[in-house]
Amino acid sequence: MQQRRNTTAVKIGNILVGGGAPIVVQSMTNTDTADIDGTVKQVIELARAGSELVRITVDRDEAAAAVPHIREKLDKAGFDVPLIGDFHYIGHKLLADHPACAEALGKYRINPGNVGFKNRRDTQFGLMIECAIKNNKPVRIGVNMGSLDQELLTKLMGENNASANPIPNYEVAREAMVQSALASARRAEEIGLSADKIIISGKVSVVQEMVAVYETLSKRCDYALHLGLTEAGMGSKGIVYSAAALSCLIQQGIGDTIRVSITPAPNASRTEEVLVAQEILQGMGVRSFMPMVVACPGCGRTTSTTFQSLAEDIQGYIRDRLPTWKEEYTGFEDLTLAVMGCIVNGPGESKNANIGISLPGTGENPAAPVFIDGAKAMTLRGENLGALISEFQGIVETYIEEHYDRK
16 A cells, blocks of 8 residues: 555544545535434444534525534534534525534535526635635535536547547546636635645546546645545445545555545435445555454354354444543554454464454354454353353453553
8 A cells, every 4th residue: 555645634523634644534414404302313423433524505595504503513512523514505605694604614515506696606705715714614515426527528629639648538527526626726825825724636437437536636746636426326235336436546555535425315315425435445554443353254064053153243342332431441443353263264364463363164063262462362152052152251341451452
């Protein structure tokens, strides 16, 4: 993995983005922001899951008026997670008409393609930047392929068509995204917003196109970059595509903050996007968020489902205990657990983990050796899965108590 790009550091509330700081995880609510209690509830849920920044939609007067009340309720509940206001079309008006909203937000997100049209574009963009300067707030200039500045795109397409060596249209669109973001950032600096108040993003829904856009941005500027594969989709498709795109860039040292834009199932928790983002970063070896469970995939030697049930239970147990461990201990996030299903790789993987259990495969001796930091510590026996799970959980709790410092 290449060393991280040395981008300009941006402070958002108590969170540092860029400048060598750890890559920050962010997410977005899907509540109606005017629903104060509903939005507060979801922001808290996302923050508890590990979202370090949370974006909310500010699309009309009722939403803007709700923002300071949301901020107040979050503060009273003990959640200082910065809120990012997502503005389109009338952001300049909402910020001007609702100064308490402008003050309560930790950052403004501006889409150059939706800030205004024709002669109003520069004026309305300038008003938003002036508001950011007045309130000492950073801005994300977020360009999306789906809402790209059509005047700029038409201009570049015309120039390309007239060229003796035209390039493919998708490359022109990619260049339009980069130019839109950088021109807007330069304009913001001309108005008076300093570089340490600017973050840039260029979101596309196609993996290779997104990678190419960010590679180009990283070569042409030193602004902090927010990464995201927009509209990644549902389920495994959204997770896999997001992981592929983000990992390509993170491996090159590109990216200061990320969001995984997967579509949740109806009525499902919004926190899945936070967990996937954390797992991408942890899988890349960039950050540790929680103990890691190494689990056997299963084969013809593991016809019993015991190891599957134990692995599933331990994974859920870790998630349930995580908030408490975070309050009580430091450093436990690097803990590795192994739940293996037979003698082939079981003992070896178990020895490589902090805590590992090698369950018996088909036809093997009905015993489960447990290894702690490479040494065999005990052997668990018995047919009762519930008792086995309880014993293993107790081993994990004891290890954390004995090996990690209390706060």
